[in-house]
Amino acid sequence: MPDDRASSAPSRSIAPEPRPGKLTASDLVGMYRTMVLSRVLDERIWLLNRQGKAAIVASAQGHEAAQVALARATDPARDHYLIYYRELTTLLALGMTPLELLKGFLCRDGEPLSGGRQFPTHGAHPRVDLFSFSNVVGTQLPQAAGVALADKMRGEARATIVYFGDGATSQGDCHEAMNFAAIHRLPVVFFCENNRYAISVPLSKQMAIENVAARAAGYGMPGVTVDGTDVIAVFEAAQAAVARARGGKGPTLIEAMVERLFPHTSDDDHTRYRSADDIKQMRGKDPIAILETQLRRQRLLDDALHTEIWAEAKRIVNQATEQAEAAGFPDPGDFSKRLYAEG
Numbered sequence: 001m002p003d004d005r006a007s008s009a010p011s012r013s014i015a016p017e018p019r020p021g022k023l024t025a026s027d028l029v030g031m032y033r034t035m036v037l038s039r040v041l042d043e044r045i046w047l048l049n050r051q052g053k054a055a056i057v058a059s060a061q062g063h064e065a066a067q068v069a070l071a072r073a074t075d076p077a078r079d080h081y082l083i084y085y086r087e088l089t090t091l092l093a094l095g096m097t098p099l100e101l102l103k104g105f106l107c108r109d110g111e112p113l114s115g116g117r118q119f120p121t122h123g124a125h126p127r128v129d130l131f132s133f134s135n136v137v138g139t140q141l142p143q144a145a146g147v148a149l150a151d152k153m154r155g156e157a158r159a160t161i162v163y164f165g166d167g168a169t170s171q172g173d174c175h176e177a178m179n180f181a182a183i184h185r186l187p188v189v190f191f192c193e194n195n196r197y198a199i200s201v202p203l204s205k206q207m208a209i210e211n212v213a214a215r216a217a218g219y220g221m222p223g224v225t226v227d228g229t230d231v232i233a234v235f236e237a238a239q240a241a242v243a244r245a246r247g248g249k250g251p252t253l254i255e256a257m258v259e260r261l262f263p264h265t266s267d268d269d270h271t272r273y274r275s276a277d278d279i280k281q282m283r284g285k286d287p288i289a290i291l292e293t294q295l296r297r298q299r300l301l302d303d304a305l306h307t308e309i310w311a312e313a314k315r316i317v318n319q320a321t322e323q324a325e326a327a328g329f330p331d332p333g334d335f336s337k338r339l340y341a342e343g
């Protein structure tokens, strides 16, 4: 396949130019709002799990800044998204509603990703360009390379964003996808949310180097490590990577350093493998508290706005919980619907 096809082909993008370059004060407050909504929703889902109503939860708490900032640097009307299971903030930032997400966790009828029949947050969405992904770690990476290859062959200037954890980079799929994407200069943004654990396995048992981003050099693409609690740092790195992808220049690996504030999932107990010191330290890196301090320092947030934002998030989540709990379960008679070709 010729190497420079995307750069020479005319753009047939469905959206105009990338959204404006700089983050405004209202962008920052808007991101804070989304992060707070995600946190309140995440806490609610965890509670529903403890009540025996939600089967399993992989919390995004600690990853909110990285997810909201990356989403802001992309365009849901133009780009493609291959997420993994820890992407609650991403899904809200891309336009899914708390009700849709709650219906997924409670397996209710009408949930858009899978009709309430899949693992929560897995599936394809009719409005958001999400690809259905597997829970098998790392499989979304070669799929993302395939999606980007299709865009390149069609001459479309879109970026494919693929999300994964540090543990996923130990999979062969990761190597194959990055190598292939770099060779063919595919428009992929590889976004690693490095929370230093793959369930109970610490980073030092996954790799002998310090940063995932260092691997990018071995494939021949740029690799950057950013503070994943800093929305501006993530936004700027993501914006450059998206422009590179859409401009036909090839993939980028971004590694956002985050903390997993909760255990791996609701089935896990991290006190069995994380030291008390480690837990105490990671709690000091809560991205919501960090952004809040920054906003207050810049006089973009005061007590009144803070109260309003948290109260609004609780109101939205309370209402969505009531609606989701009132919704029915999928009809068992429709079991094979959307699984096999119909007619």
Ligand SMILES: Cc1ncc(C[n+]2csc(CCOP(=O)(O)OP(=O)(O)O)c2C)c(N)n1
Binding pocket: 086, 135, 136, 137, 164, 165, 166, 167, 168, 169, 195, 197, 198, 199, 260, 264
């Ligand atoms: C191929 C494969 N191996 C093992 C698992 C079990 N598993 C599920 S999540 C996970 C850890 C992944 O960690 P990471 O990629 O760092 O993401 P994080 O959960 O920390 O966000 C493992 C090992 C799996 N789903 N698929």
